[in-house]
Amino acid sequence: xxxxxxxxxxxxxxxxxxxxxxxxxxxxxxxxxxxxxxxxxxxxxxxxxxxxxxxxxxxxxxxxxxxxxxxxxxxxxxxxxxxxxxxxxxxxxxxxxxxxxxxxxxxxxxxxxxxxxxxxxxxxxxxxxxxxxxxxxxxxxxxxxxxxxxxxxxxxxxxxxxxxxxxxxxxxxxxxxxxxxxxxxxxxxxxxxxxxxxxxx
Amino acid sequence: xxxxxxxxxxxxxxxxxxxxxxxxxxxxxxxxxxxxxxxxxxxxxxxxxxxxxxxxxxxxxxxxxxxxxxxxxxxxxxxxxxxxxxxxxxxxxxxxxxxxxxxxxxxxxxxxxxxxxxxxxxxxxxxxxxxxxxxxxxxxxxxxxxxxxxxxxxxxxxxxxxxxxxxxxxxxxxxxxxxxxxxxxxxxxxxxxxxxxxxxxxxxxxxxxxxx
Amino acid sequence: xxxxxxxxxxxxxxxxxxxxxxxxxxxxxxxxxxxxxxxxxxxxxxxxxxxxxxxxxxxxxxxxxxxxxxxxxxxxxxxxxxxxxxxxxxxxxxxxxxxxxxxxxxxxxxxxxxxxxxxxxxxxxxxxxxxxxxxxxxxxxxxxxxxxxxxxxxxxxxxxxxxxxxxxxxxxxxxxxxxxxxxxxxxxxxxxxxxxxxxxxx
Numbered sequence: 001x002x003x004x005x006x007x008x009x010x011x012x013x014x015x016x017x018x019x020x021x022x023x024x025x026x027x028x029x030x031x032x033x034x035x036x037x038x039x040x041x042x043x044x045x046x047x048x049x050x051x052x053x054x055x056x057x058x059x060x061x062x063x064x065x066x067x068x069x070x071x072x073x074x075x076x077x078x079x080x081x082x083x084x085x086x087x088x089x090x091x092x093x094x095x096x097x098x099x100x101x102x103x104x105x106x107x108x109x110x111x112x113x114x115x116x117x118x119x120x121x122x123x124x125x126x127x128x129x130x131x132x133x134x135x136x137x138x139x140x141x142x143x144x145x146x147x148x149x150x151x152x153x154x155x156x157x158x159x160x161x162x163x164x165x166x167x168x169x170x171x172x173x174x175x176x177x178x179x180x181x182x183x184x185x186x187x188x189x190x191x192x193x194x195x196x197x198x199x200x201x
Numbered sequence: 202x203x204x205x206x207x208x209x210x211x212x213x214x215x216x217x218x219x220x221x222x223x224x225x226x227x228x229x230x231x232x233x234x235x236x237x238x239x240x241x242x243x244x245x246x247x248x249x250x251x252x253x254x255x256x257x258x259x260x261x262x263x264x265x266x267x268x269x270x271x272x273x274x275x276x277x278x279x280x281x282x283x284x285x286x287x288x289x290x291x292x293x294x295x296x297x298x299x300x301x302x303x304x305x306x307x308x309x310x311x312x313x314x315x316x317x318x319x320x321x322x323x324x325x326x327x328x329x330x331x332x333x334x335x336x337x338x339x340x341x342x343x344x345x346x347x348x349x350x351x352x353x354x355x356x357x358x359x360x361x362x363x364x365x366x367x368x369x370x371x372x373x374x375x376x377x378x379x380x381x382x383x384x385x386x387x388x389x390x391x392x393x394x395x396x397x398x399x400x401x402x403x404x405x406x407x408x409x410x411x412x413x
Numbered sequence: 414x415x416x417x418x419x420x421x422x423x424x425x426x427x428x429x430x431x432x433x434x435x436x437x438x439x440x441x442x443x444x445x446x447x448x449x450x451x452x453x454x455x456x457x458x459x460x461x462x463x464x465x466x467x468x469x470x471x472x473x474x475x476x477x478x479x480x481x482x483x484x485x486x487x488x489x490x491x492x493x494x495x496x497x498x499x500x501x502x503x504x505x506x507x508x509x510x511x512x513x514x515x516x517x518x519x520x521x522x523x524x525x526x527x528x529x530x531x532x533x534x535x536x537x538x539x540x541x542x543x544x545x546x547x548x549x550x551x552x553x554x555x556x557x558x559x560x561x562x563x564x565x566x567x568x569x570x571x572x573x574x575x576x577x578x579x580x581x582x583x584x585x586x587x588x589x590x591x592x593x594x595x596x597x598x599x600x601x602x603x604x605x606x607x608x609x610x611x612x613x614x615x
Binding site: 210216223233234244248249260286294295298299324328373374378380381 | 417418420421428438444445446447449450451453454486489490500501503504523524525526527528530531533535538539550551552553556558559560
């Protein structure tokens with residue numbers, strides 16, 4: 001059955017409608033998880049709040065397992081799902097810059113918009129600055145084009161890379177996620193002992 | 202200061218919905234009625250064997266022989282069937298052959314080790330239905346080489362060993378290279394040999410990059 | 414720690430482990446046997462040699478000719494810009510890229526149309542789209558395009574037009590005139606009738 005657009009069940013014009021719905025839901029979840037607060041986000045780096053990690057890891061494993069079940073039941077053709085090409089250099093540098101932005105600004109791009117939406121001035125400044133960043137990136141792109149496209153691994157998934165089935169990878173990730181939840185819980189517990197404003201349950 | 206945490210109750214509710222969807226999906230899962238029993242690579246080896254059909258010469262012997270039951274199926278439409286068909290043939294169209302009852306019947310025939318021969322007007326007409334049946338696992342199904350038209354020509358010419366008796370599929374009627382040489386100007390003979398390669402990877406859906 | 418978290422974690426592990434133990438099930442991408450049979454009896458997949466010749470001459474960018482014969486046959490003679498995918502290696506991974514190109518019309522041809530049709534059946538089962546078969550194959554190509562027969566005098570006008578096209582195509586593909594043009598410009602001399610006798614006289 002799915003994916004709906006590549007299988008021509010609905011036309012490509014619907015993708016903006018779907019993007020709007022998913023975007024709305026995404027914003028809601030970000031806000032409901034408290035991601036509009038830069039304290040929560042920066043907390044990952046100081047070790048007192050790992051809610052970002054938990055939310056995203058939970059989202060990831062649920063989506064992963066759900067997608068594989070859907071694929072098993074024939075509701076979605078997993079081969080038609082778009083896989084982002086992996087440019088190794090850009091991914092490494094991009095991840096580094098993103099983390100830097102996280103800890104300095106206290107937002108990631110998505111949460112800066114939710115923060116702006118609830119009227120936070122720092123969120124608005126952050127969101128505006130991302131636009132400036134995008135502009136500068138586009139203007140200076142020819143300078144680092146070679147670096148950007150270097151080490152292209154293609155549209156590869158972890159399973160394809162290691163020759164394992166998607167199910168095994170999903171199971172491994174669920175285990176890793178749950179171990180990570182437990183470890184971060186321990187870290188939080190220890191760090192928060194010395195912090196007066198946190199009551200820990 | 203208020204600190205957000207994942208709301209355990211809400212998470213449980215979402216999770217329950219997720220599990221219910223999966224369980225309902227698994228319970229309502231129906232197996233397709235028809236399944237391919239032959240993998241595509243095997244299917245290719247089966248179909249490349251052009252000797253697997255029954256010749257016009259052999260078919261009468263096969264039908265009259267009492268050793269093993271033989272069923273002859275005419276897959277043309279009713280009008281063509283009415284205008285003339287091989288004696289003892291049954292008229293079932295190719296699409297009807299995959300009906301529930303007919304599949305059951307074919308399965309029974311397979312168990313009885315009966316030979317099923319299908320034929321159409323031409324070789325081509327019976328070939329693709331035969332391939333579908335083979336891929337479904339009915340390896341007792343074969344086809345009449347050359348089809349009905351070839352069979353009639355064989356009957357009319359009454360020749361025992363002429364070209365109609367043993368129809369050969371996908372045979373080159375001409376020596377193409379000779380014709381190419383004859384007709385092409387000598388300076389352009391090699392132009393058609395150029396290999397044409399297209400290097401383009403299959404796209405995995407449409408590109409829409411997303412991030413957080 | 415909230416007990417709910419423990420429950421959720423266990424549930425997630427259970428679900429993921431369930432994935433590992435599901436009985437095998439596939440064939441999603443391949444089209445259903447019923448649909449394959451339905452398409453097999455349609456004749457819309459056949460294109461005539463005239464259509465193919467026309468597409469080659471016009472340089473149709475969506476045309477992709479696939480020669481399903483063996484490699485030595487292909488090297489002796491093939492159509493212009495045809496790609497060789499021998500039928501028995503149709504499923505080789507390195508040929509797959511030729512079949513799944515968006516907006517390309519793949520036309521299979523062989524000596525006859527049987528092998529090409531078989532290639533069509535397998536490729537169609539694998540779920541590839543926009544596949545066609547050149548009706549009659551190369552035999553028909555020689556008969557109709559390279560050595561066109563002049564239709565009977567009583568044939569219809571469209572047959573003559575078709576013949577004219579084929580002759581042109583033949584010249585295009587062979588680069589030489591294979592028969593002297595019998596195209597006598599038939600100027601009909603219509604004599605003006607003299608009408609009913611004008612009676613005259615004195």
